Amino acid sequence: MTSIRRFLILTLTSALVLIVFSAALHGYRTTLGISTTLLDNELAALNGAIARFNGGSPVDEHALLFQIWQDYKLIKSSNEKLEVPLSDFKYGFSEKNVLGTRWRVHTSYVKDDGSWYMVAQPLSNRYTLADALTVASVIPFIISVPLLAVILFLGITWGLSPLKQLSRKLAERTGNDFSTISLERVPSELKPVVSTLNSMFSRLNAAFEREQQFASNAAHELRTPLSVMKINIHNIAEELGDSGILLETLQRDTDRMIHAVNQFLLLTRTSPEAFVEQKEAVNLHFVAQEVISDLYGKIEIKQQEISLEGNELWLNSVHFMLYTLLQNLITNASNYSPKGAQIVVRIENLTSKVILSVADSGSGIPISERASVLKRFNRATQNKTTTGSGLGLAIVLQIAALHNANVVLGDAKLGGLEVKVEFENELLL
Numbered sequence: 001m002t003s004i005r006r007f008l009i010l011t012l013t014s015a016l017v018l019i020v021f022s023a024a025l026h027g028y029r030t031t032l033g034i035s036t037t038l039l040d041n042e043l044a045a046l047n048g049a050i051a052r053f054n055g056g057s058p059v060d061e062h063a064l065l066f067q068i069w070q071d072y073k074l075i076k077s078s079n080e081k082l083e084v085p086l087s088d089f090k091y092g093f094s095e096k097n098v099l100g101t102r103w104r105v106h107t108s109y110v111k112d113d114g115s116w117y118m119v120a121q122p123l124s125n126r127y128t129l130a131d132a133l134t135v136a137s138v139i140p141f142i143i144s145v146p147l148l149a150v151i152l153f154l155g156i157t158w159g160l161s162p163l164k165q166l167s168r169k170l171a172e173r174t175g176n177d178f179s180t181i182s183l184e185r186v187p188s189e190l191k192p193v194v195s196t197l198n199s200m201f202s203r204l205n206a207a208f209e210r211e212q213q214f215a216s217n218a219a220h221e222l223r224t225p226l227s228v229m230k231i232n233i234h235n236i237a238e239e240l241g242d243s244g245i246l247l248e249t250l251q252r253d254t255d256r257m258i259h260a261v262n263q264f265l266l267l268t269r270t271s272p273e274a275f276v277e278q279k280e281a282v283n284l285h286f287v288a289q290e291v292i293s294d295l296y297g298k299i300e301i302k303q304q305e306i307s308l309e310g311n312e313l314w315l316n317s318v319h320f321m322l323y324t325l326l327q328n329l330i331t332n333a334s335n336y337s338p339k340g341a342q343i344v345v346r347i348e349n350l351t352s353k354v355i356l357s358v359a360d361s362g363s364g365i366p367i368s369e370r371a372s373v374l375k376r377f378n379r380a381t382q383n384k385t386t387t388g389s390g391l392g393l394a395i396v397l398q399i400a401a402l403h404n405a406n407v408v409l410g411d412a413k414l415g416g417l418e419v420k421v422e423f424e425n426e427l428l429l
Contacts, residue, residue, distance in 0.1 A: 178205030310347030337362030
């Protein structure tokens with residue numbers, strides 16, 4: 001097949017010609033049979049009328065009537081009870097009610113002997129013939145419609161199968177599958193589409209590889225110098241003793257830069273493609289314990305209290321994603337809360353959803369700023385003095401989006417901010 005259009009035109013035309021010809025042939029045969037039967041009946045009625053005229057017995061005097069009038073006197077009639085003229089004494093065709101039936105009458109006049117000849121046929125015969133011929137002509141077409149529909153359905157389905165195959169192959173692709181598309185049959189109309197898609201996939205594959213390479217290079221080229229810089233600053237501070245106030249500022253700036261680089265790299269790893277490929281059963285309660293354990297040293301330095309409430313709960317997710325989400329939420333709660341603050345991590349399994357919440361007793365975030373802090377590089381006004389890159393909640397929102405979850409910022413009972421991540425129950429295992 002080289003062209004869908006050509007194939008469909010040929011299929012539709014061939015099917016229509018075949019069905020119409022078959023229906024017309026069947027209708028012709030049926031009509032011929034009906035007309036033959038009616039004409040044979042008329043021939044038999046005419047034969048009976050002739051026999052009646054010659055003194056014999058008619059076959060069916062209700063199928064045909066005749067009269068002979070001479071000098072306006074009835075000379076002969078096919079029915080002895082019929083004494084009135086079948087029509088007016090005028091040449092031609094007319095219609096008249098006689099013997100309780102409507103008749104079609106033909107009247108002729110012979111000048112030689114002054115005779116009027118009247119022959120009548122029931123109009124019902126004509127209606128019967130018309131109805132029979134109409135039904136005989138229409139029924140074959142009605143019967144042929146389902147067959148035509150089946151032929152057209154099969155033809156169009158087969159003709160459009162490359163489109164369906166292309167759609168299926170695109171739908172079955174994973175997010176990082178940029179291989180070229182190959183179809184069993186490629187019609188001329190689809191060749192430009194397939195060619196364009198393959199060209200686009202090639203460019204996307206090259207861009208994806210460049211992005212992965214950049215992330216890998218960034219991890220090596222940025223982390224290593226910053227770590228060395230941090231060590232050097234620490235060594236210099238030890239040599240200068242307590243007089244290195246500027247070095248303390250430089251140390252904080254270096255920590256902030258390292259944190260920002262780590263957050264950037266986390267953003268590159270939280271992609272839909274990686275999430276779909278790495279899904280597995282993850283114990284959310286265990287992940288929360290692991291994050292709290294890893295961050296407990298920093299939390300203890302600020303003399304803060306942290307607690308975990310809820311039971312074990314398994315989600316169809318990725319351990320790294322849930323760990324990163326909780327790490328950002330708990331880190332933010334600790335960073336933006338004063339010494340001695342309280343932090344509560346709660347896992348709730350409700351009827352329609354699973355809620356993971358982190359609440360603190362810090363200063364919170366004004367309602368007017370809650371929408372903006374979820375965007376990258378945006379931070380609350382009262383938190384500008386605290387070290388941060390403005391990416392923590394943006395990463396939380398991105399990971400939540402991978403789970404089709406909602407992130408809600410509200411007021412905590414402890415007096416600070418409460419961040420809720422609402423997962424659908426479909427993720428439960």
